Amino acid sequence: MASFHVATAQALHSKAATTEGVLITRFPFHQYYGGVVVIQAQLKGYPDTLQFILDTGSAGISLDTNTCLRLGIPLIPTDKIVRGVGGSKKVAFAMNHTLQMPGLEVDSLNFHINDYELISQVYGLQVDGIMGYSILSRYIVQIDYDTETIAIYTRGNFNYPKGGQLLHPSLTLIPIVSAELRNGKAQGNNRYYFDTGAGMCLLLSKQFVQDSAILSSRKKQRKVIQTEAQGLGGKMNMDITTIQEFKLGNFAFRNVPVYLFDDVSNITAYPFLGGMVGNDLLRRFNLIINYGKKEIYMMPNTHYRDPFDYSYTGLIIYLIDGQVEITDIIKGSPAEKAGFKKGDKIIAINNNISSNLQLYRDLLKNIGTRPTILIMRDKELLLKKIQIKSIL
Secondary structure, eight states: OOOEEHHHHHHHHTTTTTSBOOEEEEEEOEEEGGGEEEEEEEETTOOOOEEEEEOTTOSSEEEEHHHHHHHTOOOBOOOOEEEETTEEEEOOEEEEEEEEETTEEEEEEEEEEEOOHHHHHHHTSOOOEEEOHHHHTTEEEEEETTTTEEEEEESSBOOOOTTSEEEOOEESSSEEEEEEEEETTEEEEEEEEEOTTOOSSEEEEHHHHHHHTTTSSSSSOOOOEEEEEEETTEEEEEEEEEEEEEEETTEEEEEEEEEEEOOTTOTTTTTTOOEEEOHHHHTTEEEEEEGGGTEEEEEEOTTTTOOOOOEEOOEEEEEETTEEEEEEEOTTSHHHHTTOOTTOEEEEETTEEOOOHHHHHHHTOOTTOOOEEEEEETTEEEEEEOOOEEOO
């Protein structure tokens, strides 16, 4: 499709109140751990193809520190602070750049700069940046998880298909939706960030969990297991458990995996928000994001009834320098009992030799099995078996 310059789009934006959204371009994306969407794009004037996470939980648009150094992009220090799960930090900016996607050029973008090395290791690919509000606010964005394609339209009215749910989120920079949560006798509506950049189903602040008594309202307590997750501030300890029911719009999900975190940087401004809904749940819908109308449309797709991942090993694995490495072992976990150690490098699982992080994660999801793992430790090859348990 021919390139569609942002100036043309802006001319059409002025008629958005009375006109239908017009298709600008359609192109493929790739999905990674937790259903996270990765888009390829370029900065005008730079030859490299970059990889961006599409993130409704981002209030702007950003670039990785090392990507900027590699490309020689000039940075401007500022006193602006970016907050995220795990911490807050001052950021520099790369000002007034143009982003080129297939069939679309978006100019006048100010990228804040962050270090995404850890995120790259988590997903097993080079994450060069994150696309958030700065892109999403200019267009209607349609995400089809069945075909793994994105369609971008000019702002305006949109003829949503039948059979889905139209949400009317509260929206300044990040959409906030209401949802109902039930666990035993405890139930109620609360507000959550709608966050396609989070590779999990649901994330709740421990402050919300404690005050709502959401985990202490059942006669039989559900398991709460320690684990690790990653945020803006780096690695952080979290707990994982399940919630009996979570209802978003008319769509209810049972036994939903839930991460619990200590909201030290107050990103949820509790009691204003309870937490966030992530993309491992949202990917079960094809989404139409229409910020101009403050609308998000959700249509159940072929992944709607996919089983949730309840597997638990206690192995924390990242892709570091092309090798899958065990970066941590959760205390008391199957991994600790099996004798794995931090720093072990995984060479193969069940005779599958690969450096594909996603493949190994998939092989470690089969609850009740005992896969054989070949590791390298201090230049010595070792074979170990691990019991894959369930968080249910």
